[in-house]
Amino acid sequence: MIKLKWLAAPLMAICCTVANATNLPDFPFVLVKGEATSKVAPDMATITFELIAYEKEANKAMDVVNVRGVEVVTLLKKYDVKLSDIQSFALYKEIRRQRNKDYEEGKIIGYEVSQSFDITLRNLADYSEIMDQLIGMKNLNDVNISFDVSNRKQLVQALVKKAANDAKLKASDLASGLGAELGSVYAATQDSSYNNFFARFGVSESSYSGRIERMAVSGSILQSPGMNMFTPETIELNKSIHVVYKLK
Structure with missing residues (x-):
């Protein structure tokens, strides 16, 4: 029985190696990444922010946040932002306490109340004025x-x-450099599950740890001496796909 136990580990390792090897295609192939980029003028914006107030009494902190929330909605309605594009979340309250030198909590000294907002702005002509006031x-x-x-x-x-x-x-180009002829497509992916796709072919996921699709603002938001905020001239859209081609 003791000898059989010692043999179990090597046998399991051999089985795992064989199983991993069978995940690779049994024909010559190349794996490539295709990319495309486009710069376009934005026509909408998403603005997120938090209203937060700290007061000694919880009711006062809630009143401040509620009043400020009404001001936000009133401002946005002034610029014809639809209520369906104004999303507010539940109020969050947190108790603040004194802490001694040992970081032990003491008596209550106040309350912090906050509420998050998510605004979709579909008319960027009003963006600068809205942001200045917000x-x-x-x-x-x-x-x-x-x-x-x-x-x-x-x-x-x-x-x-x-x-x-x-x-x-x-x-x-890769097939030509290898002295081979490019065959048909064997597999392709463009979604966020591509890491698992690569793992099936024995490629480390850590080598491809980025997101397939991202949107990057081309240039930072500018501010004039009057604190006016402007939209970027363009944003950049990127797309990547990964394709496995057979080699003839």
Whole structure:
């Protein structure tokens, strides 16, 4: 029995090696990444921020946040932002306590109340005026802005075709360099599950740890001496696909 136990580990290792090897295609192949980029003018923005107030009494802190929330909605309605594009979340309350030198909690010294907002702005002509007034509001914290295009789906579909052509060109060059002829497509992926796709072919996931699709703002948001905030001239849309081609 003791000898059998010692043999179990090597046998299991051999089985695992064989199992992993069978995940690889049993024919010559090349794995390539096709990429495509497009710079477009944004026509919408998503603005997220938090209203936060700290008071000794919880009711007072809640009142401050509620009043400021009404001011935000009133401002946005002034610029014809639809209520369906104004998303507010539940109020969050946190108790603040004194702490001694040993960081032990003591008596209550106040209450912090906050509420998050998510705004979709579909008319960028009013962006500068809206942001100037939002930024100037009291109790407004943690403002984040991202720009996008309303026809993103159509633009990404076009980028997929360009990325596919790029992948085929790279595969052809690689096959030619190897003295082989490019065959048909064996597999392809364009979604966020591509890490598992690579793992099936024995490629480390850590080597491909980025996101397939991302949107980066081309240039930072500018501010004039009057604190006016402007939209970027363009945003960049990227698309990547990974393709496995057979070699003849």
